[in-house]
Amino acid sequence: MQTNMLRLSLAQTTLSWEDPKGNLAHFAHLLSTLQPGQTDVVILPEMFTTGFSMSPKGLAEPTEGRAYHWMAQEAARLSAVVAGSIMVEENGxxxxxxxxxxxDGSYAYYDKRHLFTLAGEQEHYSPGQKPLLVQWKGWAIMPLICYDLRFPVWSRNQYRYDLLLYVANWPAMRIAAWDALLRARAIENQAYTVGVNRIGDDGNGYPHCGHSSVYDYSGGCRLLVSESAGIFTLSLEKKEQDQFRSKLAFLNDQDAFEIL
Known part of the structure; x- marks a missing residue:
C-alpha cells in the first residue's frame, strides 16, 4: 500500500555495555510508550543490544536469535517495521x-560495508558486499550503518530511494562531522536523510551526545535531538520531495558508474 506520509520513531538512549538482556529490557520499556498504529518505522541505534563492542565472541547471535524475535514481537504489536543493528554470527x-x-515477522538485512578501522572493527567483523533497498508503505528506503556515512559513493541515489537511513554509535568528539555529513547526504541525494545515534559513555569511556536528526531533500533540518533520551516521532511527506525533485532534477545529471 502506497502512502504519502511516513511516520518515523527515532529511539535515542544510553546503552548498557555488552548486556543484550538488559538492553532488550530497556528498549522494551522505551517502546512501551508507543501505541499500535502510532508509527510506521521504529529506528534503533547501531549494535543496540551491546554497544559498539569489538568482542563478538560470546555476544553475537544468529540472525534469527533473541534480538530478532524481540524485534518481530514489537513490530507485530506496533504494526510497524523495527530496524536496528546487532552482532551476528554466521558460518564462522x-x-x-x-x-x-x-x-509479519519477515525481514531483510544489511551488513555494514565500511568497518571502522580506528577501532579495529575490520579485525573482528566481515564487511557487507551489497547495499539493501527495502520498500515500505510505498517508500523506497536505504538503511546504512554509522561509518558508511563518510563514503558518499556507497549511498549514491542511483536507486531513486525516498529515504536514506543511518543507525550509529557516533562519538561526541566527532559530532560536527555527523551533523555536516547527514545534511550533505540529504542535499546530494535529494532525499530525506535520518541518523539515529546513542547517548552516554560506552565501555571504552567514549562519550556520545546523540544528535539524532532528520534532514529533508533540500538539507533543511526537520528534527535535531541533542542529548535527550526517548522516542521521537515525526511524519515525512513524499509528495513534497517528489515535487522538489521534479522542479530541480539534479539526480538526472549524476555520473554513471558502478562499484566493483
Whole structure:
C-alpha cells in the first residue's frame, strides 16, 4: 500500500555495555510508550543490544536469535517495521548486521560495508558486499550503518530511494562531522536523510551526545535531538520531495558508474 506520509520513531538512549538482556529490557520499556498504529518505522541505534563492542565472541547471535524475535514481537504489536543493528554470527564469521523486521515477522538485512578501522572493527567483523533497498508503505528506503556515512559513493541515489537511513554509535568528539555529513547526504541525494545515534559513555569511556536528526531533500533540518533520551516521532511527506525533485532534477545529471 502506497502512502504519502511516513511516520518515523527515532529511539535515542544510553546503552548498557555488552548486556543484550538488559538492553532488550530497556528498549522494551522505551517502546512501551508507543501505541499500535502510532508509527510506521521504529529506528534503533547501531549494535543496540551491546554497544559498539569489538568482542563478538560470546555476544553475537544468529540472525534469527533473541534480538530478532524481540524485534518481530514489537513490530507485530506496533504494526510497524523495527530496524536496528546487532552482532551476528554466521558460518564462522561475525557481522555488524542491520535487521529490517516487518510486522509479519519477515525481514531483510544489511551488513555494514565500511568497518571502522580506528577501532579495529575490520579485525573482528566481515564487511557487507551489497547495499539493501527495502520498500515500505510505498517508500523506497536505504538503511546504512554509522561509518558508511563518510563514503558518499556507497549511498549514491542511483536507486531513486525516498529515504536514506543511518543507525550509529557516533562519538561526541566527532559530532560536527555527523551533523555536516547527514545534511550533505540529504542535499546530494535529494532525499530525506535520518541518523539515529546513542547517548552516554560506552565501555571504552567514549562519550556520545546523540544528535539524532532528520534532514529533508533540500538539507533543511526537520528534527535535531541533542542529548535527550526517548522516542521521537515525526511524519515525512513524499509528495513534497517528489515535487522538489521534479522542479530541480539534479539526480538526472549524476555520473554513471558502478562499484566493483
Amino acid at each position: 564469521q561475525y557481522f555488524n548486521r542491520l535487521l529490517w523486521v516487518r510486522p
